[in-house]
Amino acid sequence: MVAKRIIPCLDVNEGRTVKGINFVSLRDVGDPVELGAHYAREGADELVYLDISATHEGRHTFTKLVERIASHINIPFTVGGGISTMEDAERLLDAGADKISVNSAAIANPAIIDQLASRYGCQFVVSAIDAKLTEGGRWLATTHGGRRLTDKELFAWAHEVQERGAGEILLTSMEHDGVRQGYPCDLYADLCSQLSIPVIASGGAGSIQDIADVLTKGKADAALAASIFHYGTYKISEVKKALAEQGINVRI
């Protein structure tokens, strides 16, 4: 059986990790390579690096950083943030990224998913969806960190990206993200039972039980979290041990 994955997400601004405290064992928690290696040693199954740089220099630095990550980290990693063209994707793949995540670019131009999948294989393409519950109970995909609603209904859009060749879906509920009150398990369970590709649950973890719930009741294939790891609330090894004790198949 494939193990459920635990994936820490690192935000990178101008080449530096933005969050991350309480790691006395690290010389420099601001160094994305060092922090990623730390998580890998603790048992992270994959890493996600999200470039939040607003400047051209920042994006250039990020590419250089991806090369360093690739040569120091021996588990798969995904990069995302600001990928809008095939050239962006190619540059990051050449630098050594295993997967790239696309969000707004795919909403604006869904065919980019087909192009990426046919050129590099579906395993390279993670479709990130930021969904928001609207009046009338419909979940819609959003862009710009949830500030802009699109006309894409979540389930229809998820099916579409799967058909177009996305290898995985990274779904964040904007209602739950950052609130640390748990993931919307019913939503994940609905989506996971409809799709044949893996779904990564993102945003909302406040406790180990939240993660356990989304992997069991929510049927998610993986859980991505940022704050609870960066602020040292829980160690990854601790989370995985607790999940294993509940009978969840994780790599230990």
Added chain:
Amino acid sequence: MIAIIDYKMGNLRSVKNALSKLGAEYTVTDDPAAIIAADKVLLPGVGYAAQAMANLRERGLVEVIRGLRQPVLGICIGMQVLCRYSEEGDTPCLDVFDTDVRLFKAQEGLKVPHMGWNSISNLDSKLFKGVDEGSYVYFVHSYRPGLCQDTIATSNHGGLFSAALKYENFYGTQFHPEKSGDVGERILSNFLAL
């Protein structure tokens, strides 16, 4: 010197990085003479099996690879083309390992591609020296080699399949040792020590 065969099947960076980390010297080549002269040969790759075979034929490497006498390690698609046949593009392969490669059969709840960390069992080779039964390694694939007398490790995704194969000096892993953390590093270093 390790020869990494470059036949235009995906990015070789992670394999190169993994060898560098282990301090191994390598050359990336599709030159038959360089491949034959190498101490060890790596055949990596991701992609479509029929394309992989076409690329090997185009470079005149089919008989070269079959005739190698030094340790050879095929990874992912590189392992699949060492089998008899692949359903992916309905292609005959190099016929080193005594099994065929077939698509995972669709069944309730089975996700394809098989992507992520899965455990390997029935470990039976020097390749797995120091690797515990049930260790987790990283897989990404939609087609899988069946069980056969050359199987040296199994994994389970809707049924058992060969996670690794060996015939004489030829080895193959369906998983990616170069992405499988410390366990993967151990397997690669075992290969380098053969």
